[in-house]
Amino acid sequence: MKTRAKKVMMKMKIKNDLARECLGEIIGTFVLLLFGCSGAAQVKTGRDMKGQFLSANLSFAVGVMSAMYLSMGVSGAHLNPAVSLSFCVLGNLPWRKLLPYSLSQVLGAYLASAVVFFMYYDAIMEYSGGVLTVTGPNETASIFATYPSEGMSLQTNFFDQVVGTATLLLCILPLNDKRNRPAPEALLPPIVAAVVLGIAMSMSSNCGGAINPARDLGPRLFTFTAGWGTEVFTSFSYFFWVPLVAPLVGAVLGSIFYLVFIQWHLPELEIDAKSQTEVMDSTVVKSLEKKDDFKMKVAAL
Amino acid sequence: MKTRAKKVMMKMKIKNDLARECLGEIIGTFVLLLFGCSGAAQVKTGRDMKGQFLSANLSFAVGVMSAMYLSMGVSGAHLNPAVSLSFCVLGNLPWRKLLPYSLSQVLGAYLASAVVFFMYYDAIMEYSGGVLTVTGPNETASIFATYPSEGMSLQTNFFDQVVGTATLLLCILPLNDKRNRPAPEALLPPIVAAVVLGIAMSMSSNCGGAINPARDLGPRLFTFTAGWGTEVFTSFSYFFWVPLVAPLVGAVLGSIFYLVFIQWHLPELEIDAKSQTEVMDSTVVKSLEKKDDFKMKVAAL
Amino acid sequence: MKTRAKKVMMKMKIKNDLARECLGEIIGTFVLLLFGCSGAAQVKTGRDMKGQFLSANLSFAVGVMSAMYLSMGVSGAHLNPAVSLSFCVLGNLPWRKLLPYSLSQVLGAYLASAVVFFMYYDAIMEYSGGVLTVTGPNETASIFATYPSEGMSLQTNFFDQVVGTATLLLCILPLNDKRNRPAPEALLPPIVAAVVLGIAMSMSSNCGGAINPARDLGPRLFTFTAGWGTEVFTSFSYFFWVPLVAPLVGAVLGSIFYLVFIQWHLPELEIDAKSQTEVMDSTVVKSLEKKDDFKMKVAAL
Amino acid sequence: MKTRAKKVMMKMKIKNDLARECLGEIIGTFVLLLFGCSGAAQVKTGRDMKGQFLSANLSFAVGVMSAMYLSMGVSGAHLNPAVSLSFCVLGNLPWRKLLPYSLSQVLGAYLASAVVFFMYYDAIMEYSGGVLTVTGPNETASIFATYPSEGMSLQTNFFDQVVGTATLLLCILPLNDKRNRPAPEALLPPIVAAVVLGIAMSMSSNCGGAINPARDLGPRLFTFTAGWGTEVFTSFSYFFWVPLVAPLVGAVLGSIFYLVFIQWHLPELEIDAKSQTEVMDSTVVKSLEKKDDFKMKVAAL
Structure with a gap:
C-alpha cells in the first residue's frame, strides 16, 4: 500500500476504544441477523421447498460463527445484550459499556433486517399477497422478530426464554474458562454456533427462541417502520417485552448457576x-x- | 473481585472431591437431557413442523458436547452409568464412586425432565389433549423416556441396547488413547457428540436408543411422578428394565472388545x-x- | 520411486508459477462443481427421495472444503473470479493474474458439468422425458447453472447476488487476518465451507445463490453446448449476466466493508x-x- | 493392572505386524458398516419417520470417522480395498499386503451385516412382510449391499462408481500431503468423513454410491447366506460386479490424477x-x- 493511502487510513482509524467496540458489535450483530433472517425468509417464502426448519436453525448458527470471527478481535463479539449484561455481572465488561454495546447490537439487527427485507421484497410480497401481517396463514412478521405459537401462556413463554438464555450462558462460559477444560480459542466460533443451533432445535418451539433482546427488538422495530404496523408490538397480548426481559434474567441466572455449581469448585490455576x-x-x-x-x-x- | 466476596466464595467451595464430582455429573447430565428432551418435545409437539427426527438427534448431540465442556474439568463428564461402570472395569474410576456417580446422573436427568415439562407444559397439553399417555397416537411419554416400537421382541430390544452401547464405548475409547491416534483433547466433546449422533441416527429405531440407564431412568421416574402413572413402567411388557440393564452389559462388552482386539496390540509408548x-x-x-x-x-x- | 521415474517426473513438473496456479484453480473449481452439480442432480432427479434441498447445499459445502484442501497449496484456492478480483483489489494477487485465474475457474466448472452430465445422463433423460428444457416442471438446466424463481425482478436478483457475495467476502476475510482472531489455518477449508453453506441456506432462494461467476458461467456454457440451447442465456429476460456481474460488485463491496469497518481499527501487530x-x-x-x-x-x- | 494380568496380556499380544493390521481392518470396516447399514435399516424400516435419506448418509460418515479413530493407529484405517490398492500403487503399502487387507475388509463388512440383521430382524420382517426380496416396493436388500435405480444403464453405473471413487481419492490424498496444505492429522477422521458424506449426498443416486468393494461385497455375501438368495448377484443384469471393479479403477485414476495435476507441481519440502x-x-x-x-x-x- 502506498504511503499516502496509509496516511488516509491512519486518519480514518478509530482510536476511541468504545467507538471501535460499538462498530464491532454493530457489524457482528448485522451479520448474525443477515444470516438468521434471510434463512428464515428463504424457508418461509420458499414454502419448505428451499430448506426446512432445520435450515433456518443452521443459518442462524452460521451467522453466530461468522459474526464471532468478524468481531471477536474488535469487541469480543457479544452480539447479545444478555451476554453483555452477564459479562458486566461477571466483571468482564465495565458497566458503563453495557448500554452502548446493547444499542449497537439493536442497531446492527435493525440494519440487517432492512437488507433482508429488500433482498426478499418480491418473495415476501408474493407470499403474503402484498399484505404484511403479523398473524394468519400468510403472516411474514416471524421472518424478522419472534412470536409465540398459538395457545402459549405468557408465563410459559417467559420461562422458555429464561431457560433458553440460561442454557446459552451455562454452555458458553466453560468454553473459555482456563480452570475448566476450555475449547481451542480459535475454534470458539463454531462451537458456540453449535450451542446456539442446539437451542434453536430444542427451545424455539414455544415462542421462537430469541434468547437475545437485540436479535428480537432490532427486527421488530424494523417491521414496525416497514409496514407491519403496531401489531408487531400489540399482538399476542403485547408479547414483545418477553424476549426483551426474559433473556436478561436468564443470562444472569445461567451465569450465576455456572459460577456456583461449577467454577467455584474447580481447582485453582x-x-x-x-x-x-x-x-x-x-x-x-x-x-x-x-x-x-x-x-x-x-x-x- | 473484592476480597470479601472471594472469602465467601472460598467458604462455599466444595473441597470434598467426590461431592464436587457428583455435582459435575448432576449438572452435566442435566444439560444433556435438557437439550435432548426439549429437542424431542419440540419435534413431537410441533408435529414435525419445527424440526424432524434428525433435529431431535442433533439436539442430543449438542447436549453431549455442551455437557462435556461443562463437567469434563470437574468429574470427567461420564454422564452415563454405563460409561462409569466401564471406567471402573478399566481401572480409571474407583469402584466406590460408581454408585454416587450413577445416582447423580439419574438425578440430573430427573431435574432436566422437570424443567422441560414446565417449559413444554402448554404444548404437551395441547398435543395430548390434556391426557398424559404412554401409548396411542397422542402419547407424550416418549418425549422423556424411551419406549420400543410396536412389534419388537424383548430379545431384539435387549440386543439393540447391548450393541448400541458397545458401539459407544468402542468408538469413544480410542479417542483418548495415547497409544492409538487420539483426537485433540480440547475437541473431544464435539467428536463424542458426533458418535452419539451416529448411534441416534442408526440404532434408535427399535427402542429409542437410550444407551444410558440414567438418560432413561431419570426421565421415566419424572413422568411417573408427573402424571403419566405406572404405565411408564408396565407398558410394553415391563420394557423399562431393558435400557437399565442392557447398556451396562453392552458398555463392558464394548470396552473389553476394544482392549482385546485393538489396545493390546498397539505399540507400547x-x-x-x-x-x-x-x-x-x-x-x-x-x-x-x-x-x-x-x-x-x-x-x- | 526409481531414479528414472523421478527424472520423468521432474521433467513433467510445471515450473512456471502462473501455469501451476491455473492448473490448481482448474482442478479446484472442477472438484467444487463436481460435488455441487452432482448434489443438485441427485436431489432433482431423485425427486427429493435421495436427499432434499439441504443435501444439495451440503454437497456444495463439501465441494468447497475439498477443493480448498486440494488447491490451497498450489494457487490459494480462490475458485471464484469474484474472490480473485477482491484479492487483486486488496493487493494479494497481481492484476495480471486475474484473467488467467478467472478463465481457469470457468474451465474447471465447465469440465465438472460435463462429468456430471455423463454421470447423470440416464437420470436426466428419465426426469426430463428426454427434452432438455430451462423452464417448466421438468426443467433440468438448474442442475447446472442458476436461474431465478418466478416473479423475481431483475433489481432484486442483482441486489441478492451483491449481498450474497459481499457476505461471503466479509465472512472469509477475517478468518485469515492475523490482526483479528483468525481461525486455525489448517481448518480454513471446513470453516469457509460452513460460510458457503450458510449463504446457500439463506440467500439462494431468489436466484440460486451463485455468488461466483465461474460457478455459473462454466455450467451455463456446458448446458448451452450439450443440448439445452440458447434458452440458457435468453430465459428470464437474459438473467445470465446477473450472476456474472453482481458477484464481482458484491465481492469488492464486501472487502471494502471489511477493511473500513473492521480491519483499519484493529490493533497493529x-x-x-x-x-x-x-x-x-x-x-x-x-x-x-x-x-x-x-x-x-x-x-x- | 496386576503383574499376572499383564503377563497374560503380553502373551495375547499379536506381534506379527500383518496379523495386527488385518485385525485393525476387520474391526474398522466392521464399525464403518455397523453405522452405515444400521442407518440404512433405520431409515428404510422406519419409512422415513425415523430419519430420512440424509440421516443414512450421515450415519455412514460417522462410521468413517469412528472407524478411522479406531484403527488408524493399528492399520492406517484403509477400510476399503480401493484405497489399499491406491496405496500400493503410490508405494505406501507393500503389494503383498493388498489381498490380506482386502479380505479383512470384506470380513469386517460381512460381520457387521450380520449384527445389523439380528438387530433389525423384527423390523425387517415387519417391513418386508417376511419375504426377503431384492426388488419391489418391500425390498430390503438395499439396506445391506448397493443396487442401481431403475433404468440405469450398466455403463452409467460403471462410470458413476469410477467417478465417485476417483473423487474420494482425489479429495483425501491432499489431506495428508506435507507438500500441500494438509489438515490437522488428529482431525483427519472427521474431515475424511465429510468427504464421504459429500459423495453420499451427490453420487449415490444412480447405484448406491458404494465406492468401496468391501462395503458392497461383504453385505452382499451376508444377504446371500441369510435368505435373500442368488438374486443379490443376478438382479439388475448381474450388477454386483460393478461396485467390485469400478471403484478399483476409479481409485487408481483419482490417485494418478492427484499426482500428475497437483502433487508433482508442489514445491519440494x-x-x-x-x-x-x-x-x-x-x-x-x-x-x-x-x-x-x-x-x-x-x-x-
Missing part, C-alpha cells in the same frame, strides 16, 4: 512450574511431547 | 527420547517443525 | 518480543503452557 | 533451517509465536 507440570501431565500426547522436548533441551544443554 | 523421536516422526508437519525447532535450538547453543 | 508476549497472554492455556515452558527453559539455563 | 523458516512464515499466528519463542530463547542464551 497456580502459575508456578510445579502445578504447571501437573497440568501438562494431564494433557494427552502433546504435553508428553513437550515434556520430552524439554528433556531433550536439558540434555542438549 | 516408551517414554525415552529415542522412541519419542519416532513418534514425532510420524506426526505430519507439526512434528517436522518441532524437530527443526529443536535443531535450531541446538544450533543456537 | 508489532513484531517485537514485548507485544508478542501480550498476544501470548491473551491466548488461553496453550500460551500459558508456552510461557511456563519458556520459564523452565530459562531456569534450565 | 527441503528439510533445512532456511526453508523451514519460510514454511513457518506461511502459517498464521502460531508460527509467529513460535518464531518469537525462538527469538526469546536466543535472547535468553
Whole structure:
C-alpha cells in the first residue's frame, strides 16, 4: 500500500476504544441477523421447498460463527445484550459499556433486517399477497422478530426464554474458562454456533427462541417502520417485552448457576512450574511431547 | 473481585472431591437431557413442523458436547452409568464412586425432565389433549423416556441396547488413547457428540436408543411422578428394565472388545527420547517443525 | 520411486508459477462443481427421495472444503473470479493474474458439468422425458447453472447476488487476518465451507445463490453446448449476466466493508518480543503452557 | 493392572505386524458398516419417520470417522480395498499386503451385516412382510449391499462408481500431503468423513454410491447366506460386479490424477533451517509465536 493511502487510513482509524467496540458489535450483530433472517425468509417464502426448519436453525448458527470471527478481535463479539449484561455481572465488561454495546447490537439487527427485507421484497410480497401481517396463514412478521405459537401462556413463554438464555450462558462460559477444560480459542466460533443451533432445535418451539433482546427488538422495530404496523408490538397480548426481559434474567441466572455449581469448585490455576507440570501431565500426547522436548533441551544443554 | 466476596466464595467451595464430582455429573447430565428432551418435545409437539427426527438427534448431540465442556474439568463428564461402570472395569474410576456417580446422573436427568415439562407444559397439553399417555397416537411419554416400537421382541430390544452401547464405548475409547491416534483433547466433546449422533441416527429405531440407564431412568421416574402413572413402567411388557440393564452389559462388552482386539496390540509408548523421536516422526508437519525447532535450538547453543 | 521415474517426473513438473496456479484453480473449481452439480442432480432427479434441498447445499459445502484442501497449496484456492478480483483489489494477487485465474475457474466448472452430465445422463433423460428444457416442471438446466424463481425482478436478483457475495467476502476475510482472531489455518477449508453453506441456506432462494461467476458461467456454457440451447442465456429476460456481474460488485463491496469497518481499527501487530508476549497472554492455556515452558527453559539455563 | 494380568496380556499380544493390521481392518470396516447399514435399516424400516435419506448418509460418515479413530493407529484405517490398492500403487503399502487387507475388509463388512440383521430382524420382517426380496416396493436388500435405480444403464453405473471413487481419492490424498496444505492429522477422521458424506449426498443416486468393494461385497455375501438368495448377484443384469471393479479403477485414476495435476507441481519440502523458516512464515499466528519463542530463547542464551 502506498504511503499516502496509509496516511488516509491512519486518519480514518478509530482510536476511541468504545467507538471501535460499538462498530464491532454493530457489524457482528448485522451479520448474525443477515444470516438468521434471510434463512428464515428463504424457508418461509420458499414454502419448505428451499430448506426446512432445520435450515433456518443452521443459518442462524452460521451467522453466530461468522459474526464471532468478524468481531471477536474488535469487541469480543457479544452480539447479545444478555451476554453483555452477564459479562458486566461477571466483571468482564465495565458497566458503563453495557448500554452502548446493547444499542449497537439493536442497531446492527435493525440494519440487517432492512437488507433482508429488500433482498426478499418480491418473495415476501408474493407470499403474503402484498399484505404484511403479523398473524394468519400468510403472516411474514416471524421472518424478522419472534412470536409465540398459538395457545402459549405468557408465563410459559417467559420461562422458555429464561431457560433458553440460561442454557446459552451455562454452555458458553466453560468454553473459555482456563480452570475448566476450555475449547481451542480459535475454534470458539463454531462451537458456540453449535450451542446456539442446539437451542434453536430444542427451545424455539414455544415462542421462537430469541434468547437475545437485540436479535428480537432490532427486527421488530424494523417491521414496525416497514409496514407491519403496531401489531408487531400489540399482538399476542403485547408479547414483545418477553424476549426483551426474559433473556436478561436468564443470562444472569445461567451465569450465576455456572459460577456456583461449577467454577467455584474447580481447582485453582497456580502459575508456578510445579502445578504447571501437573497440568501438562494431564494433557494427552502433546504435553508428553513437550515434556520430552524439554528433556531433550536439558540434555542438549 | 473484592476480597470479601472471594472469602465467601472460598467458604462455599466444595473441597470434598467426590461431592464436587457428583455435582459435575448432576449438572452435566442435566444439560444433556435438557437439550435432548426439549429437542424431542419440540419435534413431537410441533408435529414435525419445527424440526424432524434428525433435529431431535442433533439436539442430543449438542447436549453431549455442551455437557462435556461443562463437567469434563470437574468429574470427567461420564454422564452415563454405563460409561462409569466401564471406567471402573478399566481401572480409571474407583469402584466406590460408581454408585454416587450413577445416582447423580439419574438425578440430573430427573431435574432436566422437570424443567422441560414446565417449559413444554402448554404444548404437551395441547398435543395430548390434556391426557398424559404412554401409548396411542397422542402419547407424550416418549418425549422423556424411551419406549420400543410396536412389534419388537424383548430379545431384539435387549440386543439393540447391548450393541448400541458397545458401539459407544468402542468408538469413544480410542479417542483418548495415547497409544492409538487420539483426537485433540480440547475437541473431544464435539467428536463424542458426533458418535452419539451416529448411534441416534442408526440404532434408535427399535427402542429409542437410550444407551444410558440414567438418560432413561431419570426421565421415566419424572413422568411417573408427573402424571403419566405406572404405565411408564408396565407398558410394553415391563420394557423399562431393558435400557437399565442392557447398556451396562453392552458398555463392558464394548470396552473389553476394544482392549482385546485393538489396545493390546498397539505399540507400547516408551517414554525415552529415542522412541519419542519416532513418534514425532510420524506426526505430519507439526512434528517436522518441532524437530527443526529443536535443531535450531541446538544450533543456537 | 526409481531414479528414472523421478527424472520423468521432474521433467513433467510445471515450473512456471502462473501455469501451476491455473492448473490448481482448474482442478479446484472442477472438484467444487463436481460435488455441487452432482448434489443438485441427485436431489432433482431423485425427486427429493435421495436427499432434499439441504443435501444439495451440503454437497456444495463439501465441494468447497475439498477443493480448498486440494488447491490451497498450489494457487490459494480462490475458485471464484469474484474472490480473485477482491484479492487483486486488496493487493494479494497481481492484476495480471486475474484473467488467467478467472478463465481457469470457468474451465474447471465447465469440465465438472460435463462429468456430471455423463454421470447423470440416464437420470436426466428419465426426469426430463428426454427434452432438455430451462423452464417448466421438468426443467433440468438448474442442475447446472442458476436461474431465478418466478416473479423475481431483475433489481432484486442483482441486489441478492451483491449481498450474497459481499457476505461471503466479509465472512472469509477475517478468518485469515492475523490482526483479528483468525481461525486455525489448517481448518480454513471446513470453516469457509460452513460460510458457503450458510449463504446457500439463506440467500439462494431468489436466484440460486451463485455468488461466483465461474460457478455459473462454466455450467451455463456446458448446458448451452450439450443440448439445452440458447434458452440458457435468453430465459428470464437474459438473467445470465446477473450472476456474472453482481458477484464481482458484491465481492469488492464486501472487502471494502471489511477493511473500513473492521480491519483499519484493529490493533497493529508489532513484531517485537514485548507485544508478542501480550498476544501470548491473551491466548488461553496453550500460551500459558508456552510461557511456563519458556520459564523452565530459562531456569534450565 | 496386576503383574499376572499383564503377563497374560503380553502373551495375547499379536506381534506379527500383518496379523495386527488385518485385525485393525476387520474391526474398522466392521464399525464403518455397523453405522452405515444400521442407518440404512433405520431409515428404510422406519419409512422415513425415523430419519430420512440424509440421516443414512450421515450415519455412514460417522462410521468413517469412528472407524478411522479406531484403527488408524493399528492399520492406517484403509477400510476399503480401493484405497489399499491406491496405496500400493503410490508405494505406501507393500503389494503383498493388498489381498490380506482386502479380505479383512470384506470380513469386517460381512460381520457387521450380520449384527445389523439380528438387530433389525423384527423390523425387517415387519417391513418386508417376511419375504426377503431384492426388488419391489418391500425390498430390503438395499439396506445391506448397493443396487442401481431403475433404468440405469450398466455403463452409467460403471462410470458413476469410477467417478465417485476417483473423487474420494482425489479429495483425501491432499489431506495428508506435507507438500500441500494438509489438515490437522488428529482431525483427519472427521474431515475424511465429510468427504464421504459429500459423495453420499451427490453420487449415490444412480447405484448406491458404494465406492468401496468391501462395503458392497461383504453385505452382499451376508444377504446371500441369510435368505435373500442368488438374486443379490443376478438382479439388475448381474450388477454386483460393478461396485467390485469400478471403484478399483476409479481409485487408481483419482490417485494418478492427484499426482500428475497437483502433487508433482508442489514445491519440494527441503528439510533445512532456511526453508523451514519460510514454511513457518506461511502459517498464521502460531508460527509467529513460535518464531518469537525462538527469538526469546536466543535472547535468553
